[in-house]
Amino acid sequence: MLAPVASRLSRAETVFADQAYQGLEEAINSELDWRLQIVESEEDSGFSVEPKRWIVERTYGWFGGWRRLDREYERRTDSSETMVRFAMLRITLNRLG
Numbered sequence: 898m899l900a901p902v903a904s905r906l907s908r909a910e911t912v913f914a915d916q917a918y919q920g921l922e923e924a925i926n927s928e929l930d931w932r933l934q935i936v937e938s939e940e941d942s943g944f945s946v947e948p949k950r951w952i953v954e955r956t957y958g959w960f961g962g963w964r965r966l967d968r969e970y971e972r973r974t975d976s977s978e979t980m981v982r983f984a985m986l987r988i989t990l991n992r993l994g
Contacts, residue, residue: 903929913949959988 903909911932914921922933936949960966963984971977 900928903931915950956985960984 909931911934912921912925913934913936916935916938918933919935925931925933936947938947960981963980965971965980966984969977971980
């Protein structure tokens with residue numbers, strides 16, 4: 898299941914996951930040489946920035962400006978992947994320039 902991803906991410910060492918993905922540890926250990934780090938959320942009341950999770954949430958926020966990423970308009974997953982790559986390329990170029 899994870900082998901196609903592993904071939905593209907040869908330098909990856911750690912996978913950060915939410916508490917919902919605790920069962921993923923067995924698959925990662927059996928198929929890959931990666932370490933799974935579950936990001937624990939603190940049970941305090943109110944808002945708190947959780948480590949690593951804000952990076953993902955910020956990226957999803959950036960995608961909000963792209964109409965084709967707002968809903969699932971594409972029929973094929975490779976088209977969706979291309980749109981995500983295109984959006985990240987444009988976002989990166991805008992931040993550099």
